[in-house]
Amino acid sequence: SEPYTSARALALFEKYVDADDSTAIGPVGLENLCADANIPMEGAMPLILAWQLGAKEMGRFTKDEWVEGTSNLKISSLSSLLSALSDLNNLLIFSKSPVKSNPKIDPYDRTTYLSYAKDTKSAFHKLYLFCFNLAKPEQSRNIDMETSAALWSVILSPKYPIMQEVLEYIGEKDGVYKATNKDLWTMMLEFCETVDPNLQGYESEEAWPTLLDEFVAWKKARSP
Template sequence: MDKAARSIQLVKSSKGSIMPVKKRKIPDDHEHKCKITSFTRPQICGVKTFSSDKQFSSKRCLAWFHKYAGPDKVVGPEAMEKFCEDIAVEPENIIMLVLAWHLEAANMGYFTKDEWLRGMTLLQCDCTERLQSKLDYLHSELNDTVVFKNIYRYAFDFARDKNQRSLDMDTAKSMLALLLGRTWPLFPVFHQFLEQSKYKGLNKDQWYNVLEFSRTINTDLSNYDEDGAWPVLLDEFVEWQKTRSASL
């Protein structure tokens, strides 16, 4: 696959967060073959039901899927844009990542029929209006530290090219902006560090540890243990930031 075929469309919101959508051909096997580890499985608890006399209908849910699915029988990037428009959510909104997590979607920019039916059934959504009624709930899940950690970890496998073990740096920076940009005070500095670093991507261990670092290390880095079990990437970030701060 050439570089153009693997290019990433980065859609930026007015607040600066980014939801990358990979414009690439979905693998020939549309079904869920990517390994999504067990801790990312959605746990639907206390979801409010849509205030309607109608019960959830699998048939209606399937018809809703086919409204967007093309000849490949999958909701692809162009159909995803229409889907986002219909539910009144911008493609770069983090809600779309939360929804993808619930569907256990394997490929960014695509929902297969099995993923759609499984996830929407758990959410009890079989039409646009029902899903819209759940958007506040989906957003509230980001405030649960355990759920957020699962979504964060899921994002690594979701966003990476499946023939690569690491997340390429452009995508990593975009996903970090989406997930941590509004909540981690040091994110702008860390983003700047990644911009000038030699790293071409982040592996899974680095990705996981960035979240732990953002949750446990003080903004002034005063409680960072250089002898701790942090990846070299974060050791280098701390050294870079301390040198930078000393020169200001």
């Protein structure tokens, strides 16, 4: 891969900008970018990209966000972008061991990556909270449940087996739970971190959101 230059990074941005808005890459440009770079749209990598660019809107990157984010990571090619997102995906979503870094041959600047590798839990919490703020409409305090479930399926399910069952429960109760506020979003991660698939770690007297107490009752009722 060619070494990073800001001119190359900008040229890459300009290749994918919106037809009707030259100041941003929109949903179509993002899809084309991901397709060309072999970044799967259905996993967490587009969210990790938004996080690393400090995006303010779902599926949209401004020129300033792109220039600053790619400058921090020293990315100006599709292959280096794929490397950076794959590394973070493996580290934070799939809990794999950190890659060994060698600044002479690294495909991008791994300084940020290595700081996350020192405390993956804290880095994951940052990514998780970022996703709530990214998905939340500006005037709202909530994310609709369909969006929440889609995000949980890519961010939490690969890490925490119990999340798959929570999603099954939410799907079964279609329409009962309308939205996710910040408290439920935060507590969902805490629930996944403290409660195992056999419900070890769950204490009913703790102040879990209603959805989670009702999930536990549902799970107990269907377990022999």
